[in-house]
Amino acid sequence: MKVGIDTNVLFYFLNKDSPFHEDARKNLISLIEKQSAVITQQNIIELTVVLTRRGVSIEMTKEYLQNFIEVMPVLKPTADTIKIFFEQLNKKSVKGVKLFDLYLASTLLSNGVNMLYTYNKKDFIGIENLRIWEPT
C-alpha cells in the first residue's frame, strides 16, 4: 500500500531539534524500504519554502530535495485532482490556508493513494476517503 508523506514528516526527518525527529526518521526509512512512501510536487515546493525560510541555503535545500526524489516517487496532479478538490470542497467548509491541505489530499487521492502520514492530523480530518496515520 502506498502512503503519502506530508511535508512536516520530511522536515522533521531533517531537523534534529524536533521532538518528532527520531520518530520521523524511523518511520520514513521503513516506508521507503518497503517502497510504500510517495510524495507530491506540492511537498517539494513546501519543503523548499520552509527550509530556505529557516535559513538553509538554496544549494543545500536542493541537495536534500534531490535525495528525497531519488528514493520516493513524486506524484503529479492528474486530470481528476481538481475534480476531487471541488467535490471535497462542496462537502467540507474549507477556506484560506486549509485549501492547500485539501489540494494535497486531492493529488494523493487522484493518484490512488488514500493514506497520509502526517504530524498534523487535524488538518486533514473530514476529507473523504483519506486515511490519516499520525504516530503517537
Place this chain on the structure above:
Amino acid sequence: MRTVVKSIRVKEEIWEALYRLSKEENKSLTQLLNEALEKYLAEKIRKRAIEKMQKLPKLSLGNKPLTREEIYEGRY
C-alpha cells in the same frame, strides 16, 4: 541487439526454472536475464540512495512545529 554464444555452468535446477519461466512467459532467456538485471541494478541504486539519505547532515532548525500557516502565510 547483438547476441553471442557463450558456454556457462549453472546449477541444473536454476537452468530448469529459467527454461520453464521462458516457456510460461513466452520470453527469451536474454529478455528474462535483461529484466532480472535491470531490477537488480535498480534495487542496488535505490539502496545506495537510501544509505545516502540516512547520511545526509542533520539540520538544527529549532523545535517549533511546522504548520501550513508557516509555509503559506506572510510570504512577502
